[in-house]
Amino acid sequence: MTITFHIREIVTELDLGLDHLPLKRALEELGLSSQAYLAVRSGELLTEGDILHTGDVVQLIPVISGGSQ
Amino acid sequence: MSYIRCQVCGQRASIRMRQHRLNYCKDHFLEWMLKHTDSTIQKYRMFGRNTRVLVAISGGKDSLALWDILWRLGYHADGFYIDLGIDEGLDYSSQSRQFAEQFATSRNLALTVIDFKKEYGESIPTLAARTQRGKGKPCSICGMVKRHLMNQAAEQGGYSVVATGHNLDDEAAVLFSNMLGWNQTQLARQAPALSGRDGMAGKVKPLFRCYERETAAYAFLQRIAYIETECPFSAGSTSISYKHLLNQMEDRSPGTKMRFVMNYLKAKEDGFFHIENTNGQDEGLHPCPVCGQATSNPDMCVFCRTIGGTPPDKAYR
Numbered sequence: 001m002t003i004t005f006h007i008r009e010i011v012t013e014l015d016l017g018l019d020h021l022p023l024k025r026a027l028e029e030l031g032l033s034s035q036a037y038l039a040v041r042s043g044e045l046l047t048e049g050d051i052l053h054t055g056d057v058v059q060l061i062p063v064i065s066g067g068s069q
Numbered sequence: 070m071s072y073i074r075c076q077v078c079g080q081r082a083s084i085r086m087r088q089h090r091l092n093y094c095k096d097h098f099l100e101w102m103l104k105h106t107d108s109t110i111q112k113y114r115m116f117g118r119n120t121r122v123l124v125a126i127s128g129g130k131d132s133l134a135l136w137d138i139l140w141r142l143g144y145h146a147d148g149f150y151i152d153l154g155i156d157e158g159l160d161y162s163s164q165s166r167q168f169a170e171q172f173a174t175s176r177n178l179a180l181t182v183i184d185f186k187k188e189y190g191e192s193i194p195t196l197a198a199r200t201q202r203g204k205g206k207p208c209s210i211c212g213m214v215k216r217h218l219m220n221q222a223a224e225q226g227g228y229s230v231v232a233t234g235h236n237l238d239d240e241a242a243v244l245f246s247n248m249l250g251w252n253q254t255q256l257a258r259q260a261p262a263l264s265g266r267d268g269m270a271g272k273v274k275p276l277f278r279c280y281e282r283e284t285a286a287y288a289f290l291q292r293i294a295y296i297e298t299e300c301p302f303s304a305g306s307t308s309i310s311y312k313h314l315l316n317q318m319e320d321r322s323p324g325t326k327m328r329f330v331m332n333y334l335k336a337k338e339d340g341f342f343h344i345e346n347t348n349g350q351d352e353g354l355h356p357c358p359v360c361g362q363a364t365s366n367p368d369m370c371v372f373c374r375t376i377g378g379t380p381p382d383k384a385y386r
Binding site for chain 2: 008033034035036038040044045047048049050051061062063064065066
């Protein structure tokens with residue numbers, strides 16, 4: 001059973017054999033920093049303590065931008 | 070159901086800011102962002118209620134979030150966008166310009182647009198390719214052009230200050246870079262507010278105490294449409310790699326980035342760096358004979374030298 005993550009045009013599925021897990025753990029499993037992405041489920045912004053469930057679709061919005069000063 | 074609660078109203082939190090030990094729902098976070106930014110403006114004496122502020126708009130989340138915040142706070146803030154002609158098959162400049170124009174139209178705000186290619190005959194990538202400074206490094210040319218044109222627009226429009234959307238992560242990455250090289254000149258210049266002088270508008274960064282994640286959350290929750298794709302020339306940039314490194318430290322020890330920047334400013338204020346008090350601005354400046362902007366070069370400023378003189382229809386002064 002999987003949780004699906006969309007990062008722009010990239011789709012990643014996470015299956016740890018769990019029914020649910022906190023967003024923080026999911027990001028760690030994906031090797032992503034919680035500082036570098038906003039997580040959105042059904043239009044709602046998630047905090048790292050929010051629980052993700054099997055079948056959830058989560059959009060990860062990259063927040064890091066670069067440029068000269 | 071397990072979730073983090075807003076510490077004001079007890080509803081489900083939309084954001085957790087561990088560095089501040091704050092959790093807020095959407096409404097209380099948006100309210101906090103306005104108060105936090107206004108407090109930064111006041112604390113660092115960036116500008117007053119009656120100051121005409123020119124906001125440098127890129128079409129990205131930070132500059133549009135800043136403009137939105139200043140507008141909601143009731144400041145007199147107009148926008149300035151430079152179409153750099155960066156497309157590279159991605160229509161980057163065209164798209165970012167659309168976001169900037171849509172934002173201004175939706176809020177009935179004044180936006181000045183400069184089309185660099187139309188005004189100066191070539192795009193930033195073309196200019197970078199033909200100059201020594203920009204060869205293989207268009208960001209250097211781009212930054213210089215943006216600073217010059219923003220300053221020019223501020224002077225011509227009667228704005229005493231230019232506000233940019235730089236956030237705390239931007240500041241931390243630049244500080245990290247400057248410290249790795251112990252670049253004393255740049256360390257002296259890094260400040261949230263630089264006062265203006267003849268030929269040079271003041272520059273302020275009202276979002277410099279906000280994490281990049283917070284400006285992105287603000288833009289998302291306020292439903293601000295912005296360009297999400299990065300400039301094609303920023304791929305692999307050192308500033309982005311430094312941000313990733315700093316985020317790894319932040320994940321392990323919340324507040325690291327904030328302490329890094331804020332304690333640097335305090336150390337500088339305390340004289341730790343033995344930097345002469347130039348208020349961050351370079352001494353020994355004189356007006357460029359072509360455009361009139363302050364420059365430390367013996368002759369023309371670097372902008373005028375790079376573009377090979379000023380187009381005849383550009384009456385700077």
